[in-house]
Amino acid sequence: MDAASLQIPLVEHTNECSTSRCVYFVRTFGLESKKLWRITGPAIMNRVAMYGVPVITQAFVGQIGDLELAAISMIINVIWGFNFGLLLGLGSALQTLCGQAFGAQQYTMLGIYLQRSWIVVTSFAVIVLPVYIFASPILKLLGQADDIAELTGKVAIWCIPMHFSLVLWWTTTWYLQAQLKNMVIAYTASVALILHVLMSWVFTVKLGWGLAGAVASMNFAWCWPSVTLFFYIICGGCPLTWKGFSLDAFSQLWSYLKLSVSSGIMLSVEIWYMRLILLLTFKLQNLEVADDSLSICMTINGWEFMIPIAFLVGTSVRVSNELGAGNGKAAKFSAVVSATTSLVIGIVIFVLLIIFRNSFASLFTQSATIQQAVSKLALLLAFTILLNSVQPVLSGVAIGTGKQYIIAYVNVISYFVIGVPLGAILGYLFHLDVMGIWTGMLCGTAVQTAAIMFIVFRSDWKREAIIATSRVKTWSSSHRRREEQP
Structure with missing residues (x-):
């Protein structure tokens, strides 16, 4: 038997294994x-x-x-x-x-x-x-x-x-x-x-x-x-x-308070951050056009943002459920599935906004000036939506793992040390107006997304499961001791 014939079963076996792994992955992803x-x-x-x-x-x-x-x-x-x-x-x-x-x-x-x-x-x-x-x-x-x-x-x-x-x-x-x-x-x-x-x-x-x-x-x-x-x-x-x-x-109100405050800082600064764009536009020269065009973009962003926010909820529930059950590997897979699904939706909306960037403003106004201003902001809106399709999911993973205190620091630095100052500099010093303000704050969001992505996907998921189960046992044992007291 020659060497070529000896290799045939091995190649076929490898293909079968590869196919079975793909089928298993697709089935697991679907479940x-x-x-x-x-x-x-x-x-x-x-x-x-x-x-x-x-x-x-x-x-x-x-x-x-x-x-x-x-x-x-x-x-x-x-x-x-x-x-x-x-x-x-x-x-x-x-x-x-x-x-x-x-x-x-x-x-x-x-x-x-x-x-x-x-x-x-x-x-x-x-x-x-x-x-x-x-x-x-x-x-x-x-x-x-x-x-x-x-x-x-x-x-x-x-x-x-x-x-x-x-x-x-x-x-x-x-x-x-x-x-x-x-x-x-x-x-x-x-x-x-x-x-x-x-x-x-x-x-x-x-x-x-x-x-x-x-x-x-x-x-x-x-x-x-x-x-x-x-x-x-x-x-x-x-x-x-x-x-x-x-x-x-x-x-145990003190322990609960610390986690609540961390969660409060983490999520509230995200909500306040985008509102700062409106506040920073108050001193622009052509305020009416800037305000109207930005309001249209913010309305679209607000409605679309309900989708990734829902994925934040789904991710936090799935990750926390699996970690509480001691399944660190399953929690990580849940995070990957959620991030992938939300990203695909974000890419679709990103492409649609790019294609219709010159026309979607007509749904809100008949002013040619405002439509033109919205068209200029469309690219920033598209990238904002693309980043927002990933960032809330990562925040959901952080909530599911109980890392709110770390993400709170990341958010404050990314938003108020990088995003807001950079937006003010581009908007006022470089006279880029709304484009500059939004670009700077989008950079802050990009930094925040990259930092959270690094923290989340570098996590030791086995250790996270141990921490979660230990937290549950500690807090529940305190409750049982009180119940057993005469």
């Missing part, structure tokens, strides 16, 4: 995708619905008057937006703890974590309450016009119920998502949006209540789903994880 979309799909519905509430409010208020629109925009984009990011971040500590506890089958601890979160997040909601009470003088101090500041201050008081509704909304949402009860959240949010549209029309158009009617409807749209989820939980919707109110909620 993980199903698990991921079970969380991400409802999360997209939820985020789009709740993001639509302030958009609908602004649409109705815009028919009332320019002053009223300016006031409600100031409430949504500045005052409420600031506190929205803070309370969202503080509540997201539940993603780590509830997800890992559920994966470790320490179900009782989910209810304890939820109650600890209520204590911590409510405390911070009370601390920042003066922002609403003294909104008018604060805005005047920042240079806002007196008429807008006065009306905004009045409306801010009306929005206090909506402010406290965020405490229940974010905490109950994270708690339910960790145990894969996603559809109840999506249905509740969708019903809230539908009711908000109907109530806004009745209050502002039929009854003529004006701005007060629009704010009342917006309060209802946030308070109703928050209270609904609360009673769903305590009235038997989660029999496996909710065992009633417990004094254990007041134990």
Whole structure:
């Protein structure tokens, strides 16, 4: 037998092994995708619905008057937006703890974590309450016009119920998502949006209540789903994880507070970061064109951002569940599947924006000047969306592993040491205006994405699983000791 014939079985065997590995990878990827979309799909519905509430409010208020629109925009984009990011971040500590506890089958601890979160997040909601009470003088101090500041201050008081509704909304949402009860959240949010549209029309158009009617409807749209989820939980919707109110909620608050603050910094600075673009454009020469073109781009970016934010949720749940169960390799694979899927979606939208960069602005305005300005910003918008398709997923991995404190440092440095100063320099010193401001801040996002990617994918996933299971055992053993006390 010659040498060539001896090699034939070996080559065929190698091809068979390669094919079987590919088939196994595709099958495993598909199974993980199903698990991921079970969380991400409802999360997209939820985020789009709740993001639509302030958009609908602004649409109705815009028919009332320019002053009223300016006031409600100031409430949504500045005052409420600031506190929205803070309370969202503080509540997201539940993603780590509830997800890992559920994966470790320490179900009782989910209810304890939820109650600890209520204590911590409510405390911070009370601390920042003066922002609403003294909104008018604060805005005047920042240079806002007196008429807008006065009306905004009045409306801010009306929005206090909506402010406290965020405490229940974010905490109950994270708690339910960790145990894969996603559809109840999506249905509740969708019903809230539908009711908000109907109530806004009745209050502002039929009854003529004006701005007060629009704010009342917006309060209802946030308070109703928050209270609904609360009673769903305590009235038997989660029999496996909710065992009633417990004094254990007041134990280990310091450890919980540290994780919450890290989460708060990590996520809130991300939300505040893009809002700084609007603030930095206030002193540009052609403010009206800059503001209108940027608002169109931000609207598109905001709607699209609901997709990667949903992947952040799905990633954090899948990673924390697997780490809590001690499956470090499975957690890493979940992160890869999520990042790949989100990136593919981002690439598709990136290509569409490039193709239609000269025409999509016509959906929002008939002004040729603004359309031209939007066309110039389209490339930056496309790259922002592309980066945002990866960055939130990586943040979700960080939340799932409990690395919020590290990512908080990365975000602060990337955004406020690199992004904001560079944007100001390019925008003002080099006279690149909005293009310069956005380019600088996009560079900050790129640095942040690269840094988190390095941290996440250099992680020792076996060690992360050990840390997660150890955390769950430590916190649950404390709970069991209290239960065993006479």
